[in-house]
Amino acid sequence: MNNFEYTRASDVADAVRRIASDPAAKFVAGGTNLIDLMKENVARPSRLIDITHLPLDQIDETQDGGLRIGALVPNSDLAQHPQIEARYPLLGSAILAGASPQLRNMASTGGNLLQRTRCLYFYDTTTPCNKREPGSGCSAIGGINRMHAILGTSEHCIATHPSDMCVALAALEARVLATGRSGERSIAFAEFHRLPGDTPQLDSNLRADEIITAIELPPEGFAKNYTYLKIRDRLSYAFALVSIAVGLDIEGGTIKEARLALGGVAHKPWRNREAEARLEGAPATRENFVRAAETVLREARGFGHNDFKIELARRGILRALAQAARGTPQSQADKRIR
Amino acid sequence: MARPSSAARTGLEKIPTPAKVTVTLHVNGVERKLTIAPWTTLLDALRLYLDLTGTKKGCDHGQCGACTVLVDGRRINSCLTLAVMKDGAQVTTIEGLAQGNALHPLQQAFIEHDAFQCGYCTPGQICSAAGLIAEGRVQTADEIRELMSGNICRCGAYPNIVAAIEAVMFGKATDRSGATGR
Structure with a gap:
């Protein structure tokens, strides 16, 4: 780890002032990803601004009947909050599918959005990586890319976003509240993370002087018909090969509204509105699920080791849609997939 | 030089x-x-x-x-x-964790259930199990396995670790083999 200066932010405005005045500074909250990246010399901040004392650890109802989650609420508290368990079980399930209890106790809601890819070349400072060192090349293309993306890739980067929580937030159409020098703004979840394009060093559209203060959930939580299905190399404590978040609003066998988001397949939680639209107004049948999966994966492309992910994702989408339609969400304790 | x-x-x-x-x-x-x-x-x-x-x-x-x-x-x-x-x-x-010379129940259970071999992971396993019990979310051996997954044991003492935790939580181990029919 490099030498750095440690400071504490006294309030949100102070945090913004401190980050704006030092482009090489970083906020630290849970630390579970940043401190690891610092130990690997991938992150080398000049200064850490500790934001853990800011009053951003509340979960409140919003005026429109949704929920506002403070950016410092630990992942474990969020997953087990009574409102999340009752109204947004998709979010709770996704959180419990990720990391370990120790890490979930530490990791913050805002930090979960900002975690970096676990691409092994991003971590390995002896290899080229456009995300770590723009212009140096991508070692994963033509390298060991079993964990890598099949959708939305570019010639510069095929890394995936590692979060489970964010896949559920994408499906739920959450909004990200951020405060910077020019005040507060609300960012649609779909606009928060970026595709790699020719700037893979940028994971999100959060500005350099901004701090995430909260996540807002709309009133609809799809609590009756949902699932978070995570497929990985071992049953627990592993990143997704493919994960699927589904929320359905079903009336009399017909899907009124459909949300379908994928993790482990792209640089951001992957949604395809066309596939969702194909499901809406249609009966919840396997034939329609097959068409939706085909739509999602039409542009999918493998890079050798990860070719299997295309078929895995297709089957996972079918299984997850069936789980959600049946009202039998994937258990995160008993890992048998039914 | x-x-x-x-x-x-x-x-x-x-x-x-x-x-x-x-x-x-x-x-x-x-x-x-x-x-x-x-x-x-x-x-x-x-x-x-x-x-x-x-x-x-x-x-x-x-x-x-x-x-x-x-x-x-x-x-x-x-x-x-x-x-x-x-x-x-x-x-x-x-x-x-111990109270004077009296071991914490988890420490005692780990000894009684032979829940370690080399012992290197054991302090982390026991502290993690103490946290697990305090969280109060666990009702089954499957849930113990899932919620202890952040603690790796390279000697592979998992069945006995689960048994030791079960013994403290439920009074006795229900599943010493670690098999769940998977």
């Missing part, structure tokens, strides 16, 4: 050596004051400066759980947090 300065070796000449920070930790009920570099992890503070070497450094990257301690009653990976960020916190390590 003169050694090059650390700045020359690491290319950090632009970053001055920051001042040390003073941190107060309440470790196993005892107030401990430390003056340390800000990049000292809680794990290193415990092991190097407080001589509490029961907490183990395994991977040092939050992947193995050997460094698990309880901070304000919650289990965390002490390798992934800075000591300075825990200023004022209550820290419980494996050394703080």
Whole structure:
């Protein structure tokens, strides 16, 4: 780890002032990803601004009947909050599918959005990586890319976003509240993370002087018909090969509204509105699920080791849609997939 | 031979050596004051400066759980947090679980169920299990397995670790084999 200066932010405005005045500074909250990246010399901040004392650890109802989650609420508290368990079980399930209890106790809601890819070349400072060192090349293309993306890739980067929580937030159409020098703004979840394009060093559209203060959930939580299905190399404590978040609003066998988001397949939680639209107004049948999966994966492309992910994702989408339609969400304790 | 300065070796000449920070930790009920570099992890503070070497450094990257301690009653990976960020916190390590000469029930159960071989992961396993019990979410052996998955045992003592935790939580082990019919 490099030498750095440690400071504490006294309030949100102070945090913004401190980050704006030092482009090489970083906020630290849970630390579970940043401190690891610092130990690997991938992150080398000049200064850490500790934001853990800011009053951003509340979960409140919003005026429109949704929920506002403070950016410092630990992942474990969020997953087990009574409102999340009752109204947004998709979010709770996704959180419990990720990391370990120790890490979930530490990791913050805002930090979960900002975690970096676990691409092994991003971590390995002896290899080229456009995300770590723009212009140096991508070692994963033509390298060991079993964990890598099949959708939305570019010639510069095929890394995936590692979060489970964010896949559920994408499906739920959450909004990200951020405060910077020019005040507060609300960012649609779909606009928060970026595709790699020719700037893979940028994971999100959060500005350099901004701090995430909260996540807002709309009133609809799809609590009756949902699932978070995570497929990985071992049953627990592993990143997704493919994960699927589904929320359905079903009336009399017909899907009124459909949300379908994928993790482990792209640089951001992957949604395809066309596939969702194909499901809406249609009966919840396997034939329609097959068409939706085909739509999602039409542009999918493998890079050798990860070719299997295309078929895995297709089957996972079918299984997850069936789980959600049946009202039998994937258990995160008993890992048998039914 | 003169050694090059650390700045020359690491290319950090632009970053001055920051001042040390003073941190107060309440470790196993005892107030401990430390003056340390800000990049000292809680794990290193415990092991190097407080001589509490029961907490183990395994991977040092939050992947193995050997460094698990309880901070304000919650289990965390002490390798992934800075000591300075825990200023004022209550820290419980494996050394703080026994009451005098009486072992903590989990320590006793680990012995009785032969829940370790080399023992390196054991302090983290026991602290993690203490956190698990405090969380109060577990009802089945499957849930113990899932919620202990942040603690790796390379000797493979998992069936007996689960049995030891079950014995403390439910009075007896229901499933010594570790098999669930999968």
